[in-house]
Amino acid sequence: xxxxxxxxxxxxxxxxxxxxxxxxxxxxxxxxxxxxxxxxxxxxxxxxxxxxxxxxxxxxxxxxxxxxxxxxxxxxxxxxxxxxxxxxxxxxxxxxxxxxxxxxxxxxxxxxxxxxxxxxxx
Numbered sequence: 001x002x003x004x005x006x007x008x009x010x011x012x013x014x015x016x017x018x019x020x021x022x023x024x025x026x027x028x029x030x031x032x033x034x035x036x037x038x039x040x041x042x043x044x045x046x047x048x049x050x051x052x053x054x055x056x057x058x059x060x061x062x063x064x065x066x067x068x069x070x071x072x073x074x075x076x077x078x079x080x081x082x083x084x085x086x087x088x089x090x091x092x093x094x095x096x097x098x099x100x101x102x103x104x105x106x107x108x109x110x111x112x113x114x115x116x117x118x119x120x121x122x
Contacts, residue, residue: 021112023081024100032081034112036062041071043080050077058082067093081110
């Protein structure tokens with residue numbers, strides 16, 4: 001049920017140029033969702049966000065170079081999949097043949113799936 005609320009929230013608030021990825025690891029009841037939009041990023045989790053109508057648990061700015069997202073000016077409200085409270089984080093992205101990605105942050109590896117708004121069956 002939590003995935004439905006996150007997807008509906010993003011459907012109605014998404015910009016055309018936004019990238020949105022949802023955590024897809026086994027055993028996660030309330031996955032994080034990360035949204036990259038212009039030069040800003042947002043991490044949502046409707047189970048752990050303070051505001052159920054806007055469940056942002058982290059936000060900040062990013063720069064993307066090759067397959068690395070450099071996150072900076074981080075505003076951390078709750079712990080996310082990043083498991084890191086430093087001022088900056090580099091997320092290395094590895095694209096998988098099945099359309100999933102692995103975000104690597106040091107020894108931390110998390111699997112995400114691209115949300116394709118308007119694409120039935122994904």
